[in-house]
Amino acid sequence: MTTLTPDPVRSARGGRAHNGRGPRLGGPAWLILRQHRAAFWTLFALTLLCVIAMVCLRGQMMNYLDALGSSQRKAGSLPPDFEKYSNRLSGFGGYLGYLPVLAGVFLGAPLIAGDLETGTAKLVTSQSVSRLRWLAAKLAIPAVLIALSAAVLGAVFSWWWHPVKTLTDQVEWTSGTFFDVTGIMPVAYALLTFAVGAAVGMLLRRTLVSMVVTLGIVVAIGVVWDRFRLDLGHVLSVSTSKGVGPGARLPKLPAEAVQQGRGTYFLTSSGGRLDWTTCLDAPDNEKAHTACLESRHVIGWSMDYLPVSQMHTMQWLGAGIMLTLTAAIAAFVILWGRKRLL
Incomplete structure (x- = not known):
């Protein structure tokens, strides 16, 4: 049975393996990556596939624009058949809008609930690892991977959108399709729903129930956010x-x-x-x-x-609110779980 007892040879050498192959993970980090490797690899694969798709679709759009004359590349002068390219852009932005749902329901909710349900949490905390260290690692490692994935997807989508941002009125920057998946927003939004899912899983202690409840909360957050998003701006x-x-x-x-x-x-x-x-x-x-x-x-x-x-100012203000809520929820998970987890 795998335990979390540190490798004495590795510890004595500053965290390096004795066989000279370089740094090696151990303790909670190794266990968390091992436990959730399927979810993390799926996240990586989906991110890579989305990036490849966006690069290809942007290339097709730019080839179309390059074939137009300079007079047709002005705002309001694009041919009607450009609509298919703007529809692809809007449609892909809509798909990226599901990232907070995936982060909350499939990564956040099972994170702690699964360990409580299977007894892994009790096993881990009975070793030399404290609850505080385990919970901190449990939240930090997926959060970093989610943030990196969201940042990459948001950056590539912004790169795709930028050439036609001023050329067509078929894509409104105030819509969630563009506002929520560009800039800092996808990172803040995904981290918020992930933290919500982790907190729900810790409290309900059942994976399936936690996923269903998290889905409802994430949908409610989306409804409230859609209602108040534009209030961040100055009309x-x-x-x-x-x-x-x-x-x-x-x-x-x-x-x-x-x-x-x-x-x-x-x-x-x-x-x-x-x-x-x-x-x-x-x-x-x-x-x-x-x-x-x-x-x-x-x-x-x-x-x-x-x-x-005002778009970037509104995004940073909204992201600030979401990240503050994320930090508060994470603090609650650590403080509550430190005393009442088991």
């Missing part, structure tokens, strides 16, 4: 003051800006805004409708939007 407004009648133009949003709110508003002379449904109950003719708007002192249109320049 700006653009307006006109040349009337709203025939021939009046709506405000023009900056490039890559995404409209917010409930649409277009009426702007009044005092600087206030009225909902676009104002005066819809007026008699059904243009003159009466215009008179109604004039009585409300309407002078133009107003629109709310989020500029793309």
Whole structure:
């Protein structure tokens, strides 16, 4: 039976094996990698396959763009058949959005629950390894691998998206398909769900039940995050003051800006805004409708939007919140498990 007793020869030589083959893992690190090698190899394989797929798909997209004339490579001038490339981009971003689910349900939930269910935790902590050391290693090693995988996937996807980011409005940066899988966000999101899964597994102590409960919590986190993601940004407004009648133009949003709110508003002379449904109950003719708007002192249109320049700030703010929650959950797992694990 394998135990966690240190190798005296290896310890005496500063952690190097006596056969001269270089550093060798031992203790909790070796056990954790050995226990979960199937999950870790699967994570590595999926990451590699996704990277290869994104590189190939980006190459096809760039070949298409290179074949276009310079006039067609401007924003709003791409041919209709470019839609298939933007659909591939959006679709792959949607698939990458499942990384937090995989991290929480298939890596986090079974991590501690499996050892508690099979009795491995009791065996490990009865050796020369303390609960604190075991729990710290149990959380740290998968977390590092998850962070590396998420960082690589996010970086390659950003590299794929960058050439067409300003060329088409078919990909909105505020959507979870792009916001949650680029920059620092995939790392923070995956680590949060992983920590949640580990905590649930420790408390419920049953692998299958922990996976089901973790799935529900991760879905709930996704719903809440989708609802409040855009609140991290500072909404700006653009307006006109040349009337709203025939021939009046709506405000023009900056490039890559995404409209917010409930649409277009009426702007009044005092600087206030009225909902676009104002005066819809007026008699059904243009003159009466215009008179109604004039009585409300309407002078133009107003629109709310989020500029793309805020994307990275919003991502770092959101990631900061998620990483803070992750640290709090990890601390809870270690402190609670140190005293009540068995």
